[in-house]
Amino acid sequence: MTSDQLVVTRFAPSPTGHLHIGGARTALFCWAYAKKTGGRFLIRIEDTDQARSSEASARGILEDLAWLGIEWDEGPELPVAGRASPIGGDPRHVAPFYQSQRLAIYNEVLDGMMGRGVAYADFTPAETIERARKASSGKNETFKYRPADSEILPLAEQKRRMAAGESHVIRLRAPQEGIRVVDEVLGEVAFAAGEVDDLVLRKADGYPTYHFGVVVDDEMMGVTHVLRGQEHLMNTPRHAAIQRVLGYRTPVYAHMPLIFNDQGAKMSKRERDATARDAVRKAGLTASPITAIDDAAFTGWLADKKRQLETGQLESLADHLHLTLPEVSVEDFRKAGYLPEVICNFIALLGWNPGMKNADGTDLEKFDMEFLARRFDLPAIGKSNSRFDRKKLASFNGDAINAMTDAEFAARWLAWCERFDPATARQLAAMGTERAAWLARAVKPRCKTLRDAMKPAQFVFTPDDAIAYDPAAVKKHLEAPVVASGVVSPGQTPPAPLGLSTGRDILRALKKVLETLHPWTPEVIHAGIEQFSKDHGLGMGQVAQPIRVALTGTGVSPGLGEALAVVGKTSTLARIGRCLERRA
RNA sequence: GGCCCCAUCGUCUAGUCCGGUCUAGGACGCUAGGUUCUCAUCCUAGAAACUGGGGUUCGAAUCCCCAUGGGGUCACCA
Numbered sequence: 001m002t003s004d005q006l007v008v009t010r011f012a013p014s015p016t017g018h019l020h021i022g023g024a025r026t027a028l029f030c031w032a033y034a035k036k037t038g039g040r041f042l043i044r045i046e047d048t049d050q051a052r053s054s055e056a057s058a059r060g061i062l063e064d065l066a067w068l069g070i071e072w073d074e075g076p077e078l079p080v081a082g083r084a085s086p087i088g089g090d091p092r093h094v095a096p097f098y099q100s101q102r103l104a105i106y107n108e109v110l111d112g113m114m115g116r117g118v119a120y121a122d123f124t125p126a127e128t129i130e131r132a133r134k135a136s137s138g139k140n141e142t143f144k145y146r147p148a149d150s151e152i153l154p155l156a157e158q159k160r161r162m163a164a165g166e167s168h169v170i171r172l173r174a175p176q177e178g179i180r181v182v183d184e185v186l187g188e189v190a191f192a193a194g195e196v197d198d199l200v201l202r203k204a205d206g207y208p209t210y211h212f213g214v215v216v217d218d219e220m221m222g223v224t225h226v227l228r229g230q231e232h233l234m235n236t237p238r239h240a241a242i243q244r245v246l247g248y249r250t251p252v253y254a255h256m257p258l259i260f261n262d263q264g265a266k267m268s269k270r271e272r273d274a275t276a277r278d279a280v281r282k283a284g285l286t287a288s289p290i291t292a293i294d295d296a297a298f299t300g301w302l303a304d305k306k307r308q309l310e311t312g313q314l315e316s317l318a319d320h321l322h323l324t325l326p327e328v329s330v331e332d333f334r335k336a337g338y339l340p341e342v343i344c345n346f347i348a349l350l351g352w353n354p355g356m357k358n359a360d361g362t363d364l365e366k367f368d369m370e371f372l373a374r375r376f377d378l379p380a381i382g383k384s385n386s387r388f389d390r391k392k393l394a395s396f397n398g399d400a401i402n403a404m405t406d407a408e409f410a411a412r413w414l415a416w417c418e419r420f421d422p423a424t425a426r427q428l429a430a431m432g433t434e435r436a437a438w439l440a441r442a443v444k445p446r447c448k449t450l451r452d453a454m455k456p457a458q459f460v461f462t463p464d465d466a467i468a469y470d471p472a473a474v475k476k477h478l479e480a481p482v483v484a485s486g487v488v489s490p491g492q493t494p495p496a497p498l499g500l501s502t503g504r505d506i507l508r509a510l511k512k513v514l515e516t517l518h519p520w521t522p523e524v525i526h527a528g529i530e531q532f533s534k535d536h537g538l539g540m541g542q543v544a545q546p547i548r549v550a551l552t553g554t555g556v557s558p559g560l561g562e563a564l565a566v567v568g569k570t571s572t573l574a575r576i577g578r579c580l581e582r583r584a
Numbered sequence: 585g586g587c588c589c590c591a592u593c594g595u596c597u598a599g600u601c602c603g604g605u606c607u608a609g610g611a612c613g614c615u616a617g618g619u620u621c622u623c624a625u626c627c628u629a630g631a632a633a634c635u636g637g638g639g640u641u642c643g644a645a646u647c648c649c650c651a652u653g654g655g656g657u658c659a660c661c662a
Contacts, residue, residue, distance in 0.1 A: 012662090048661090049661060144658090186590090192587080200660050204660055230588095230590090235662095257655095264654085350596070351596095355597095355598065356598095363611065379601090383589075391613055392596065393612090395613085456623080477622095530621090540620090545622065557622070
């Protein structure tokens with residue numbers, strides 16, 4: 001491998017589900033390395049499992065990558081709204097990018113291998129091998145399929161039986177030599193001779209196995225650097241063996257540490273099912289609470305840890321139980337209201353660290369894609385597995401939200417709602433930019449994700465006559481006697497200020513002041529309320545809390561100026577009026 | 585079990601390659617204060633780690649060996 005050669009990295013997902021967060025990190029690192037070296041990043045779809053692959057899944061994975069901002073230079077084309085050209089394409093003429101469309105290529109290579117005796121057709125029934133495998137695992141031995149030379153049919157016989165349509169696989173005649181692989185993150189890894197057995201290259205259905213497809217395609221597509229998860233480490237000698245037999249280059253390998261959940265277990269959909277199952281048990285449910293799942297399926301799922309609900313069913317169930325499922329796929333995180341740039345930042349940190357300090361001496365850990373593209377490097381990748389700390393992700397996301405301008409936040413919140421919460425999106429859109437900005441200012445420091453931006457904003461969208469009053473808040477802030485602010489000598493009963501003996505009295509007096517305020521902006525409102533408190537010898541809190549109860553039904557809300565401004569003058573006065581009338 | 589990889593606060597990590605500047609720094613979380621009209625944000629402070637044992641060396645978180653622990657992998661899945 002010469003250093004002036006064009007670097008080509010690839011991400012090669014199998015389209016059997018959603019893009020996993022770990023896969024996203026692999027893709028991100030591949031992308032970053034290509035950018036860093038001025039090379040190319042390509043995507044190949046490994047759809048050789050006919051039963052599990054789907055075009056919908058492939059499409060979803062591409063969309064998730066695009067959403068994250070991980071764009072590929074070569075690969076399947078994905079049109080992007082508002083952009084002239086799609087992502088992807090085939091500038092170096094290495095297509096097709098779907099392995100299912102490359103069968104002729106594999107077969108040609110295979111034919112050559114058989115002719116040279118480094119691959120052979122094997123007609124042994126799968127069950128026979130399976131039995132042998134079971135037997136040796138029973139004896140705690142590692143099963144290696146390695147027939148003696150004499151057991152391998154002559155080529156002509158192989159061809160004859162293949163032509164006759166007999167079911168068979170094609171296997172590698174594995175070279176029996178030790179294999180040494182230089183890994184850019186782990187260093188030199190050696191495997192003893194005999195580690196690689198006669199693995200299958202082409203399955204009985206005529207599709208290549210993963211090992212074979214990867215090796216052939218990486219060669220043909222000019223891939224120079226293979227960055228993948230450490231779960232592939234033991235595949236490396238297999239791939240190297242195939243490459244050796246084929247006379248291919250061996251790309252540079254870099255195996256990155258794995259990502260686990262906070263329990264140290266694999267992040268998987270199974271984890272989501274388990275979370276839902278626990279909640280169902282706690283709630284004491286024995287029958288399906290939602291129509292999307294019939295009772296038989298529900299009880300079966302509940303009883304069997306290994307069973308999984310369909311994604312849609314699981315989510316409906318979680319909604320019904322007001323349960324937040326642990327996110328595992330990019331789509332989950334998107335739905336939960338995490339920002340793509342924050343996700344990229346965070347997952348990059350899981351296994352990679354720029355090793356730089358900020359001006360104040362803290363570690364530099366917040367960075368953008370442009371920084372990654374400039375600073376990413378293989379030797380800085382860690383060797384040990386890490387756990388995915390959702391709390392820290394949430395913190396990063398909250399920081400990013402807080403750092404946005406009000407207008408930017410309003411726009412991104414709206415965009416999120418349009419996709420995941422259309423009802424709120426309509427209300428937000430109807431609000432107008434000025435009020436939306438006030439709302440953004442009110443909500444920004446109170447949410448970690450776009451999804452939970454709704455909580456502190458809920459009162460805004462509640463109709464004036466539907467505010468539900470929290471009895472405790474009413475008692476505390478409207479009915480309890482008011483004590484004058486300021487220093488009061490011990491044992492002395494302070495006089496009620498200007499005849500305002502309860503929060504309700506304060507609210508009534510304040511309403512008259514609010515009626516006169518103009519324009520109805522956060523600043524004017526805030527100043528008006530502050531002046532009112534001063535005039536009556538009250539603390540801000542004594543005035544603020546009664547308004548809060550009138551406005552939201554509770555003692556908790558964003559800052560008063562923003563809250564009243566967003567709700568609007570008419571609605572604010574209506575809410576205060578309704579609150580005063582109630583059991584006055 | 586065989587093979588392979590890994591090992592610094594609860595978690596993510598800096599420091600390890602080129603031993604001394606490390607009474608081991610930061611971030612998230614946690615605890616305690618403070619600012620503020622509630623909540624949140626924000627600010628300040630604190631508790632919290634070099635897995636163990638042997639070497640090598642004047643000196644080891646850093647180098648070597650062993651043990652222990654964790655992980656991966658052993659398919660006609662990828």
